Amino acid sequence: MERTNIAIVGLGTVGSGVAKLLLDHGDRTARHAGRTLWLKKAVVRDLAKPREIDLPAGVATDSLDDVINDPEISVVAQLIGGLEPARSIMLKLLESGKDIVTANKALLAEHGPELFTRARELGRSIAFEASVAGGIPIIANISQCLSANQICSLEGILNGTSNFIVTQMDEKGASYNDVVRKAQELGYAEADPAMDVDGTDAAQKLAILSHLAFGATVNWSEIPRIGIDGLDPDDLRYSRQLGYRIKLLALANLADDGLELSVAPTLVRIGTPLAEVRDAFNAIRVVGDAVGPVFYHGLGAGQMPTASAVVADLIDTAVGRTRLTFQTLEYFSIGQPPRAKLRDADTLVGRNYLRLNVANHPGTLASITTVLAKHQISIASVMQHEGENGATPLDSVPLVIMTHEATEGSAQAATREIESLDSITGPVVRLRVKD
Numbered sequence: 001m002e003r004t005n006i007a008i009v010g011l012g013t014v015g016s017g018v019a020k021l022l023l024d025h026g027d028r029t030a031r032h033a034g035r036t037l038w039l040k041k042a043v044v045r046d047l048a049k050p051r052e053i054d055l056p057a058g059v060a061t062d063s064l065d066d067v068i069n070d071p072e073i074s075v076v077a078q079l080i081g082g083l084e085p086a087r088s089i090m091l092k093l094l095e096s097g098k099d100i101v102t103a104n105k106a107l108l109a110e111h112g113p114e115l116f117t118r119a120r121e122l123g124r125s126i127a128f129e130a131s132v133a134g135g136i137p138i139i140a141n142i143s144q145c146l147s148a149n150q151i152c153s154l155e156g157i158l159n160g161t162s163n164f165i166v167t168q169m170d171e172k173g174a175s176y177n178d179v180v181r182k183a184q185e186l187g188y189a190e191a192d193p194a195m196d197v198d199g200t201d202a203a204q205k206l207a208i209l210s211h212l213a214f215g216a217t218v219n220w221s222e223i224p225r226i227g228i229d230g231l232d233p234d235d236l237r238y239s240r241q242l243g244y245r246i247k248l249l250a251l252a253n254l255a256d257d258g259l260e261l262s263v264a265p266t267l268v269r270i271g272t273p274l275a276e277v278r279d280a281f282n283a284i285r286v287v288g289d290a291v292g293p294v295f296y297h298g299l300g301a302g303q304m305p306t307a308s309a310v311v312a313d314l315i316d317t318a319v320g321r322t323r324l325t326f327q328t329l330e331y332f333s334i335g336q337p338p339r340a341k342l343r344d345a346d347t348l349v350g351r352n353y354l355r356l357n358v359a360n361h362p363g364t365l366a367s368i369t370t371v372l373a374k375h376q377i378s379i380a381s382v383m384q385h386e387g388e389n390g391a392t393p394l395d396s397v398p399l400v401i402m403t404h405e406a407t408e409g410s411a412q413a414a415t416r417e418i419e420s421l422d423s424i425t426g427p428v429v430r431l432r433v434k435d
Contacts, residue, residue: 199226250262
């Protein structure tokens with residue numbers, strides 16, 4: 001059987017999983033590839049560091065040159081995170097004649113057009129299934145399986161860490177800080193979980209999907225995003241009483257006047273598929289003009305789900321499928337005009353959840369509804385509990401309002417005006433609602 005020599009750069013959690021699949025299940029990969037995928041080199045920073053996998057003699061090296069200068073190695077799984085030196089290493093590998101498989105969504109979201117353009121100039125390819133949603137094959141489905149469609153919308157839970165945290169807070173009543181520590185202990189969250197909980201990770205993944213689905217050239221940092229790090233347990237409780245769960249939802253919606261992109265905690269109706277996605281799982285709902293709605297669900301992170309996607313890309317690259325599909329991703333290249341522009345955020349229309357701490361005296365609700373009416377926002381429902389723990393009539397109490405559809409600009413203006421009322425204490429919590 002013919003042999004394709006593989007190298008891994010970065011033998012961390014995902015790299016070790018890839019090595020396991022190549023070494024322990026070579027028969028399986030050979031069956032699918034029609035050739036042997038041979039792990040020839042694994043580049044690590046510290047050769048003396050204990051590792052969870054025993055590599056054959058001569059495979060481990062601390063020199064990238066052992067890969068760059070080896071003409072027999074044709075495909076490299078580049079599995080180090082961050083922007084640098086990951087970007088420089090990828091360019092060196094491409095220039096040495098290697099095809100690349102990567103899981104680094106931050107790198108592609110920031111430098112994708114540059115790297116893809118350089119790969120095409122050199123006649124090379126970059127495969128990146130593992131960069132979004134771990135083991136869910138969403139990249140292949142959008143770029144290949146659904147290629148007969150104009151994608152109309154994407155709605156997804158793209159960050160397993162945030163979903164785990166929100167699920168534990170919602171179902172177990174656990175505090176945010178306690179759940180973050182638990183997520184770190186289980187390996188779902190990094191020592192610094194900021195990029196997961198502030199929406200950055202989901203925005204980077206949404207930028208990649210938007211490139212593929214809509215030809216958008218938006219930088220991930222331009223996508224409006226709100227994380228879960230400020231999420232209040234009270235809002236989880238009130239949302240559930242209203243028939244919703246809060247999820248960190250990444251949204252892309254194509255309309256006649258452009259593309260709506262956002263990442264934000266959103267109320268999703270209980271019983272719908274996205275509302276039932278729990279713990280570290282990811283899910284993506286895609287709507288195509290021909291196929292209609294399609295739903296993908298699975299583990300979005302972790303060693304073996306991500307390694308599964310990397311090895312699938314290694315197989316596709318070894319047999320030449322990646323090179324064929326890579327050539328069709330023209331809007332990932334520098335100089336290509338965008339096929340979709342971003343919509344004006346103020347004109348976007350949607351429902352809103354508002355939670356206010358209000359003075360418990362006559363006329364308070366009337367002053368709030370007056371402001372909402374001024375901004376053309378009608379009320380769908382109001383929920384107010386009596387003062388708890390012996391509260392007197394003059395104490396502030398929580399008031400929850402669900403609105404009908406209104407523009408984002410109107411909702412923002414009304415929120416600011418409501419916060420200025422004498423009867424309101426503290427900021428108004430405003431969350432989007434997705435029915």
